[in-house]
Amino acid sequence: MGPYLLRRLLQFVPVLLLVSVIVFSLSYHMPGDPVRLLMGQNADPMAMEAKRHELGLDRPFHEQYLSYMGKVVLQADLGISYAKKGKGVRELILEKFAVTLRLAVLATLLSVAAGVAAGVLSAMRPYSWVDYLSILLALLGVSMPVFFLGFLLFAFVAPAVGLPVSGFEDASLWTQFRSLLLPALALGALETALLARLTRATMLETLSQDYVRTARAKGLGEWPVVLKHGLRNAAIPIVTVVGANLGGLLVGAVLTESVFALPGLGREIVQAIAQRDRELIAGGVLFMAVIFVTMNLLVDLTYAWFDPRVRLDR
Amino acid sequence: MSIATLDRSSLQGAEAEGRSPLALAVRRLFRSRTAVAGLGITVVLVLVGILAGALAPHDYAKDMALDALRAPPGTPGHPLGTDELGRDTLSRLIYGASLSLRMGIGATLVAVVIGVALGAVSGYAGGWPDAVLQRITDTFMALPTLLIAIAVTAVFEDPSETVLFLVMGLVSWPTVARMVRGQMLSLRENDYALAARSLGAGGGRILFRHLLPNALGPVIVLATMLVASMILFEAGLSFLGLGVQPPYPSWGRLLYEGIKYHDSSPWLCVYPGACILLTVLGLNFFGDGLRDAFDPRMKV
Amino acid sequence: MRLSVGSVGPFLLPVALAAGALWLGWGSGDTGPAVFVQDLRAEPGVLRIGITSNPPNLDPVEMSDTTSDSVVERICNTLVSFDEHLRLVPSLAESIPEVSPDGLVYTFRLRRGVKFQNGRTMEAGDVRYSLQRLAEPISKRFWIVEPVRGATAARDAMARNSRGDPQAPIAGIETPDPLTVRITLEKVQPLFPMFLAMNNASIVAREEVQALGQRFGRQVSGTGPFRLVEWKDNDRLVLERFDGYFEGPAKLRSVVYRVITEEETRFQSYLNGELDVIEAPYGNVRRIRGSNIGDQLRVNPMLDIRYHGFNMERVLRGPGGEVVPLGGNPESSPGEPVRLTGDQRRRARLLRQAINYAIDREFLCTALLEGRAVPAKGVLPPGMEAYDPGLAGYRYDPARAKALLAEAGYPEGRGLPEIPYNFNFQPPNPTVAQAIQSMLLRVGVRTRLRQMDWGAYQTYLDEGKATFFRLAWIADYPDPENFLYVLFHSKNKGQEGNNARFVDPENDRLLEEARSTVDPVERKARWRRAEAYIVEQAPWAFLYHNATALLIKPYVKGMVLTAMDSGAEIQQVDLTKVTVEAGAR
Helix, strand or coil, rough: HHHHHHHHHHHHHHHHHHHHHHHHHHHHCCCCCCHHHCCCCCCCHHHHHHHHCCCCCCCCHHHHHHHHHHHHHHHHCCCCCCCCCCEEEHHHHHHHHHHCCCCCCCCHHHHHHHHHHHHHHHHCCCCHHHHHHHHHHHHHHHHCCHHHHHHHHHHHHHHHHHCCCCCCCCCCCCHHHHHHHHHHHHHHHHHHHHHHHHHHHHHHHHHHHHHHHHHHHHHCCCHHHHHHHHHHHHHHHHHHHHHHHHHHHHHHHHHHHHHHHCCCCCHHHHHHHHCCCCHHHHHHHHHHHHHHHHHCCCHHHHHHHHHHHHHCCC | CCCCCCHHHHHHHHHHHHCCCHHHHHHHHHHCCCHHHHHHHHHHHHHHHHHHHHHHCCCCCCCCCCCCCCCCCCHHHHHCCCCCCCCCCHEEEEEEEEHHHHHHHHHHHHHHHHHHHHHHHHHHHHHHHHHHHHHHHHHHHHHCCHHHHHHHHHHHHHCHHHHHHHHHHHHHHHHHHHHHHHHHHHHHHHHHHHHHCCCCCHHHHHHHHHHHHHHHHHHHHHHHHHHHHHHHHHHHHHHCCCCCCCCCCCCCHHHHHHHCCCCCCHHHHHHHHHHHHHHHHHHHHHHHHHHHHCCCCCCC | HHHHHHHHHHHHHHHHHHHHHHHCCCCCCCCCCCCCCCCCCCCCCCCEEEEECCCCCHHHCCCHHHHHHHHHHHHHCCCCCCCCCEEEEEEEEECEEEEEECCCCCEEEECCCCCCCCCCEEEEHHHHHHHHHHHCCCCCCHHHCCEEEEEEHHHHHCCCCCCCCCCCCCCCEEEEEEEEEEEEEEECCCHHHHHHHCHCCCCCHHHHHHHHHHHHCCCCCCCCCEEEEEEEEEEEEEECCCCCCCCCCCCCCCCEEEECCHHHHHHHHHHCCCCEECCCCCHHHHHHHCCCCHHHHEEEEEEEEEEEEEECCCECCCCCCCCEECCCCCEECCCCEEECCHHHHHHHHHHHHHHHHHCCHHHHHHHHCCCCCCCCCCCCCCCCCCCCCCCCCCCCCCHHHCCCHCCCCCCCHHCCCCCCEECCCCHHHHHHHHHHHHHHHHHHHCCCEEEHHHHHHHHHHHHCCCCCCEEEEECCCCCCCHHHHHCEEEEEEEECCCCCCCCHHHHHHHHHHHHCCCCHHHHHHHHHHHHHHEEEEEEEEEEEEEEEEECCCCCCCCCCCCCCCCHCCCCCHHHHEEEEEECCC
């Protein structure tokens, strides 16, 4: 595991470097002028130039980039947002990410639980109405835009079960759960569908294996065996799906947060782009990329732990 | 959701018999009901999309029946009703199909062209080029697609349809590249390639004439699924106000705008929603069917 | 079993889905009075307001949007303010100011013992400091203090520094003793006290601004009934009662502004008992009126104008690259140096007038806005002093539009390029835009819609990049000057109010003449003359005057709306008189 881990970590570095270049140039080219935001449009042009020089905004691209990255890497300092009158970017990101993280984790947990359960149920009674119902729901989960699913949930389910429609209360764990449940369901719908289908297929395949037939012949209940082996077989594919879906989760979070008015990082970055808040855009997207790469690494490590052959690859 | 399961050996057996894998694939495709259903829907989508101008009874923007605002379905002249500006729902949905098609295919093409090119080189060449390209792929994969798409459109300040699908394609190619690379890695060592190499064929030749065509199968499957996800991607962009500009009737936009009338004029959101649902379903079914037709054990 | 269901299944599914969707969507229009499921749970003592966007900045001198205005209204006070009938009443001043016989000197006596939220007592130096801030380069409302002697000089001096101290003093503002402020104007300006009622002229504590620097906009404080306790961006602003408020503590314990951008989400949150005040969802006002929550609907006419401005500095390029003038400014903007000839300006005016004739305002008001709006003939809204019911304005006349278009040199729109048409995508703007686009197309004018988020849109406008753009203006104070002078005088070009960037010497002259007239009868006539000239020059497509439609929960008592309240921000409402008791379930 050691050398594998090391190798993967080394691959980390060039990727993040490239990401930072792309992200920084995106924010660099954003229309809008931070000095104008800071000093007002009526400020004397010479004073504005002086300020621009003081902030280093008139230096060439590569110098600005290096200075920015220097601060990021050495001090974890993502700068301040001029649009937000000097609010620290890092502080803002961490505040918002706390919500997005909770949402994403809940969504993943729910979709693994619901997806696997649905898949097992389907496999137990293939082609029955239970199976078809879960297939139908899975299909709906895969093919509807997230914002529509969210709308259905907050318009019809929330009032019926007494859950809040919007907002996030950072109070007790239970209050948080109540605010995040419906959004997590909407966010995890796609993954639930994929996992249900995957589990169903794996279970059915396991059912036809020799050792199951042996158990059946011996008169032992087949289901404990099927579950044990089936779930073990399904473990790696499940991790694959979860891993492959990480990007989709981040994207979906953006939309879900907007629909349910959750103060998460995705929505914050969208607003930042709308307000041309370059520092927040750069910091936020960079942060998300780092999270993504880290998550991927964790997924790969889980893989390698389950399946030693993977460690030899690449 | 396919029901047919065959294994590789029968395919190879058929090859030995001299039947082209393509003919076999087509045969298998038609044996799967889901795939055929999916194909049917896809064909309908393509036809409606191409023939939109001829099929739609009204224009999608110009014809406003000012005396029939939000008319319910079944109103004479407007089988599926009208919207708040008196525009015919059916016509807008038909033009929406055309738009979905263009955006979906456009973006997918961009993603596939880039992905295949980079993935093929990466997988086939190995060594340094592979390492570098993989890092580049990882980089683009790490960028949150939606946010980058939004940011790029913001930089442009006036995104046309073309810019939109270029951007969508540009953030989506990594999955294609990864898959093609995987294909290349396994195909590179198979009998065909070894034989060709031992006969003296050059690298490029092998790549183009032998490996790529064989790798195309999964690419086509992936592309089908990609078109479906591009439609959903555009819907997401429309929700944020950044998709196709009005008055172009993208289904995502119609759905989003129809939500406010969900209880008074349900047709305004239910029908666009159904169009998206059926199209994505159909494409996914078709893709599933294609995958099983080419190779049931394919990991896509 | 396996094969038969399995083989039909995949075909059945899409068909079933399609049929199901067809049935679900097959409404029959209106099916009787709507019934909304609602939860009348309240949070006693807390007023929860649903707003659409995060305020950009709460620094009083930098505000130019209603959301910020609303929040600052609760946190700060001004020397004078408006009561619910929009009459000027004293606030931090003890009484209406004394005016010298020549009309140039205003003396304000301040109330004793008014406390800032940081504990200190307010005195005259704070007033001077706060008003001088309006001359700083960062200020977007310099025109409030512009009439004061020395204001322009101070502004020019401060423009040369970066923001902050030393603040250049305005000569005309004097503080003979800690409770007296004497302001001397350069020219007679009878409306001057009204300017000081605007929230941009809020009195703030100097040490707070100096300590926080640019961060003051994030942690604004003042003397008002509520203090800002928490601001989570794009989420909520929490205000709590300031017990030391000079008029006595407010009845409410707290005011919470919740930022919810999605209209449907906001509406459902309201129904679900999470919000107490929201703007009624667009397109559903009639429905709500006839429903079980109809009594919660409050429709209130506003002193406002909704319009589409032409960027008067913009020059378009025709198919052959030739100049197609849109605006009438003698010189176009620095980016595209073109000097327009008199004939070009005339043709541009004809084009703008043609566009005005092509728009069916009745349709917009009755059909799209459900009767809530009234077509505008000019700029001033009904209810405003000097409103001219006899003003002809531009009736819907597509034939005339076509004729004018031809006269301008674009018969049937030939030779006219596509005009970029900007708007922000909050409802109902996209619908209105598409309607107008279609109306213009009918006479031959092609437009290209381009929507943006409100934040980006404001910057886009401020930078002068828009061409044909949608905007609205609501009165800061109930006088025609707030509309005509602020929105059309060349001095206010850009973010000060004149977003159309209209520069016309004759117009400036008429405005200044009206503005400096003291006799009310003559003044009214002059405003009308100025308005008539503006309408004729058509720097705008004049559209309609809106009424605000709010949903307010029945357990919210004491809310009195004024004609200067727009949307759920309810900027003018005196929240100290509002109570929220426990609701039912």
